[in-house]
Amino acid sequence: MSDQKFKVTIDNITVEVAPGTTIVQAARLIGGDVVPPTMCYYSKLEGSGGKCRTCLVEVSKGSEKDPRPMPKLVASCRTTVMDGMEVKSITSDKVLDARKGVTEFLLLNHPLDCPVCDQAGECDLQNLSYEHGAASTRYDFKRRTFEKEDIGPYIQLHMTRCILCYRCVYTANQLTDKREHGVLDRGDHSAISTCIGKALDNEFIGNVIDVCPVGALTDKTFRFKNRVWFTKPVDAHRDCPTCSGRVRLWMRGDEVFRVTARKDEYGEVESLENGKTAWICNTCRFEKKETKDWVIEGPTKVNRHSVISQGHYVNAVNGQPKLINDVIGKDPKLLLDIHKISDVNRPEIDLSQIEGPAHSDDFLPNQSTGTMKQIGKLGE
Ligand code: SF4
Numbered sequence: 167m168s169d170q171k172f173k174v175t176i177d178n179i180t181v182e183v184a185p186g187t188t189i190v191q192a193a194r195l196i197g198g199d200v201v202p203p204t205m206c207y208y209s210k211l212e213g214s215g216g217k218c219r220t221c222l223v224e225v226s227k228g229s230e231k232d233p234r235p236m237p238k239l240v241a242s243c244r245t246t247v248m249d250g251m252e253v254k255s256i257t258s259d260k261v262l263d264a265r266k267g268v269t270e271f272l273l274l275n276h277p278l279d280c281p282v283c284d285q286a287g288e289c290d291l292q293n294l295s296y297e298h299g300a301a302s303t304r305y306d307f308k309r310r311t312f313e314k315e316d317i318g319p320y321i322q323l324h325m326t327r328c329i330l331c332y333r334c335v336y337t338a339n340q341l342t343d344k345r346e347h348g349v350l351d352r353g354d355h356s357a358i359s360t361c362i363g364k365a366l367d368n369e370f371i372g373n374v375i376d377v378c379p380v381g382a383l384t385d386k387t388f389r390f391k392n393r394v395w396f397t398k399p400v401d402a403h404r405d406c407p408t409c410s411g412r413v414r415l416w417m418r419g420d421e422v423f424r425v426t427a428r429k430d431e432y433g434e435v436e437s438l439e440n441g442k443t444a445w446i447c448n449t450c451r452f453e454k455k456e457t458k459d460w461v462i463e464g465p466t467k468v469n470r471h472s473v474i475s476q477g478h479y480v481n482a483v484n485g486q487p488k489l490i491n492d493v494i495g496k497d498p499k500l501l502l503d504i505h506k507i508s509d510v511n512r513p514e515i516d517l518s519q520i521e522g523p524a525h526s527d528d529f530l531p532n533q534s535t536g537t538m539k540q541i542g543k544l545g546e
């Protein structure tokens with residue numbers, strides 16, 4: 167009975183899976199565009215999913231035994247497959263329409279502050295709106311606002327950006343001894359809060375930053391110091407007594423700006439060889455910001471469609487520096503290491519080392535003019 171398999175067909179591609187597998191897990195086995203977007207489901211967190219409805223799919227055939235279609239779209243992260251089930255994801259207009267609607271709902275109260283949000287460039291909601299969002303909003307009312315709340319020395323909470331996916335709550339529940347935050351109140355007033363204003367200082371609490379699909383929880387040690395697409399991710403490890411020590415360093419030049427867990431193609435923290443999840447501890451994340459703290463394994467493989475891949479490892483990817491010279495002529499440095507000549511921050515200041523968020527004083531006063539000059543140079 168244990169090796170029984172169910173056949174499920176998603177967008178005309180058939181795959182065999184074990185009973186109990188959800189539609190989204192089956193779709194991930196197929197991979198590519200048929201995989202529904204997931205804003206709240208996180209395979210490494212027990213009980214997650216069922217909150218955001220971005221993963222809706224159409225079940226056009228229930229099963230071999232009962233081929234009737236399901237009357238409504240279903241949340242693929244919460245619906246398990248049946249033998250002979252047929253599912254439509256991107257081949258259903260109804261599904262695409264529903265994703266548009268869900269995206270619009272998620273954006274109702276979400277501020278459009280991507281230009282100043284540290285999550286920009288790696289934000290699931292940003293990606294979702296590029297793929298399924300409308301160009302303008304139909305919402306005329308004032309957006310929700312919240313009292314600012316300090317939730318500790320390492321983590322910045324921007325409640326206006328929160329989409330109430332509950333991932334951070336599950337993370338705190340499942341990874342730390344005592345959870346000190348949760349979702350308070352109901353409906354429009356729901357908010358992530360520390361209940362009694364307690365700091366979230368547990369050794370594994372930094373992982374809430376990695377699971378947050380938007381910029382509601384960000385790293386205070388990285389805040390406003392760089393844009394993620396200017397940094398270069400490299401995989402590294404250290405012998406850590408507390409966690410797996412397997413991390414991703416986000417570097418600019420030789421400076422380590424940020425340390426995160428390593429994530430897979432679905433934006434989830436990777437699994438270790440023993441099947442456990444490679445969550446990282448606060449010490450690795452917030453306190454090891456020197457290259458000498460780490461054994462560097464090499465550049466992270468970045469999806470070429472990601473904004474993070476822009477301008478990275480041009481040599482390594484193309485393998486032909488000569489061609490780059492041919493293309494950009496006299497100033498190859500501009501493509502290879504843009505920050506070195508972009509004249510953005512004061513040369514005497516190591517942005518990765520300063521306490522707290524970067525401030526306008528840390529940048530050169532004529533930053534925008536300087537940048538424009540560089541852009542002009544590139545286009546010449
Ligand atoms: S803070 Fe982030 S992870 Fe937590 S519920 Fe809000 S969106 Fe989800």
Ligand code: FES
Pocket residue numbers: 203204205206207215216217218219220221222241242243244
């Ligand atoms: S990912 Fe399925 S409901 Fe959110």
